[in-house]
Amino acid sequence: MNMTSIIFSREFKSYFTTPVAYVFIIIFLVLAGVFTFYLGNFYEIEEASLKAFFEYIPWLFLFLIPAITMRLWSEERKTGTIELLLTLPISMWQAVLGKFLAAWAFTTIAIMLTFPIWVIVNILGSPDNGVIICGYFGTILMAGGLLAVGSCISAATKNQVIAFIIALAINFILLLAGFSIVLDAFSGWAPEMLVDAVSSLSFLTHFDSMAKGVIDLRDIIYFVSMIIVWLYATAIIIDSKKAS
Amino acid sequence: MISLKNITKMFGSFTAVNDLSFTVESGEVLGFLGPNGAGKSTTMKMITGFLTPSDGQITVGSHDITEEPVQAKSIIGYLPEGAPAYGDMTPEEFLIFIAKVRGLTGSKVKERIDAVIKQTHIQDVLFKPIDTLSKGYKRRVGLAQAIIHDPKILILDEPTDGLDPNQKYEVRKLIKAMAEDKTIIVSTHILEEVSAVCSRAIVIDKGSIVAYGKPHELEERSQYYGAVTISFSEDGDFSDVITSLEQVEGATSVKFDEITERFTTFPTDKKNGTDLFNKVSALVESKGWDVKEIHLERGRFDDFFRSVTAGDLESKTEEQCGDKPSVPAKQDEGAQQ
Numbered sequence: 196m197n198m199t200s201i202i203f204s205r206e207f208k209s210y211f212t213t214p215v216a217y218v219f220i221i222i223f224l225v226l227a228g229v230f231t232f233y234l235g236n237f238y239e240i241e242e243a244s245l246k247a248f249f250e251y252i253p254w255l256f257l258f259l260i261p262a263i264t265m266r267l268w269s270e271e272r273k274t275g276t277i278e279l280l281l282t283l284p285i286s287m288w289q290a291v292l293g294k295f296l297a298a299w300a301f302t303t304i305a306i307m308l309t310f311p312i313w314v315i316v317n318i319l320g321s322p323d324n325g326v327i328i329c330g331y332f333g334t335i336l337m338a339g340g341l342l343a344v345g346s347c348i349s350a351a352t353k354n355q356v357i358a359f360i361i362a363l364a365i366n367f368i369l370l371l372a373g374f375s376i377v378l379d380a381f382s383g384w385a386p387e388m389l390v391d392a393v394s395s396l397s398f399l400t401h402f403d404s405m406a407k408g409v410i411d412l413r414d415i416i417y418f419v420s421m422i423i424v425w426l427y428a429t430a431i432i433i434d435s436k437k438a439s
Numbered sequence: 440m441i442s443l444k445n446i447t448k449m450f451g452s453f454t455a456v457n458d459l460s461f462t463v464e465s466g467e468v469l470g471f472l473g474p475n476g477a478g479k480s481t482t483m484k485m486i487t488g489f490l491t492p493s494d495g496q497i498t499v500g501s502h503d504i505t506e507e508p509v510q511a512k513s514i515i516g517y518l519p520e521g522a523p524a525y526g527d528m529t530p531e532e533f534l535i536f537i538a539k540v541r542g543l544t545g546s547k548v549k550e551r552i553d554a555v556i557k558q559t560h561i562q563d564v565l566f567k568p569i570d571t572l573s574k575g576y577k578r579r580v581g582l583a584q585a586i587i588h589d590p591k592i593l594i595l596d597e598p599t600d601g602l603d604p605n606q607k608y609e610v611r612k613l614i615k616a617m618a619e620d621k622t623i624i625v626s627t628h629i630l631e632e633v634s635a636v637c638s639r640a641i642v643i644d645k646g647s648i649v650a651y652g653k654p655h656e657l658e659e660r661s662q663y664y665g666a667v668t669i670s671f672s673e674d675g676d677f678s679d680v681i682t683s684l685e686q687v688e689g690a691t692s693v694k695f696d697e698i699t700e701r702f703t704t705f706p707t708d709k710k711n712g713t714d715l716f717n718k719v720s721a722l723v724e725s726k727g728w729d730v731k732e733i734h735l736e737r738g739r740f741d742d743f744f745r746s747v748t749a750g751d752l753e754s755k756t757e758e759q760c761g762d763k764p765s766v767p768a769k770q771d772e773g774a775q776q
Contacts, residue, residue: 198540201536201540202540205525205528205536208532209525209527209528212527212568274523274526275519275520275521275523276523276524276525278484278489278523279517279519279524279584281488281489282488282512282515282517283537283540284509284512284513284541284542285509286509437490
């Protein structure tokens, strides 16, 4: 069996051997419901779509994704299992990828479990299911990007609380990079090119078009390259910090 | 075969391992000794490819650990310091995971797992989460995962730490049994373990080798080698004992241990211990002392260990030992890691 998949399956199973997975999934589903039906005014907007759901899901991820990723590497470092893992005959990349994919698969399952909302919308009206599938696709891609960020932060510290808070802060900046709250910090002094560059890093901008049903290759490339870059950084950080 | 050539490891400006070179051949068990922070674990971490040396070359089998890390790691079995394991898994799940990563497939997985379970005596805890196991069991699970692929090279960082005396005995027996066709490095704090399992020993202090040899050779370098120790059956007036012993031909000094109430007479020439023994016995007889015990010391490893690693703490015992480390004694010992 391929090494990445062995690492993946060990990691994936470990979510379900502790209550973490169940607590996470339940909280995620409850909050997704609350956000969609109450804050998102699902009924009031009288539109057969998951617009309300997709609008709030990035904010849910802002808190919940760091909760998944905070233990990813910091726990390995704290318990010393990182020494065991990295002296097995696997490459660093296989370890990083295996663990990341497990977190991504777990998050994807949580996302898929929101299907009752999709069922409801189909009972109440006739939505464009293509748009919804595209939205889910975007949601999973965005989750991957945020998880990769969290993986990198988790690799940098033994302390899970710190890993959580820093990942949350960075996710917040990345989500809102295209909005004035972040851009204002740059626009005063930075050259326009930099401001545009920061703005183009925004998770939300890239996600929004997908949530509306538009699949643009550039958005996909954006998320995939985000994942690769952050995972690459994860590997570098682990390599340089494993001794401490 | 394991070979280290001029290995140095720096952490910032701190030198954890300094220009270390040695070779271990197949069939050998090398005991790796040294005080805390001497660089034992750091060296083992470099041999197993967890840390990269700042300088030097490590060859494991026929593979350079930095050039071909995956190939080198595949022939190594490693028990890291503290025997880390995934606490949420049971030993059974954990061993299956390790077996798969180690490339075992099909019936071989079960076969090897059954074998190591028997060798390390962990049958009783196979289905309990590792987090809930006692220290001794955790250590043995760690040992089991290290030997599951029957590796040619075995690196064990304190394999008997946390075990009770019976378990220690079992683990030592296991290491000895495996030694025949493997290259093994064992680090330990327990000095008697060296004589019990190792064919050779290296003592390192502050990152450098301070002594190297067969366990009995190192014991012979202790000041106690060739000394004669006596103890008396009853309390009494021992005032003239020390002076009498000191006057025995071939004796340099006499030491009285207040805890064990023993008198040890040190010889001028360590090789002539038997001679001194005969002379002391003759003295005992002529004085009519009621002696409970008299014996010739074979050398004490712990004494030798202290003399080469404790700097000037034990300066009195040092003069007899050839290669005392020439390092300042006041360095911060806990600074490593």
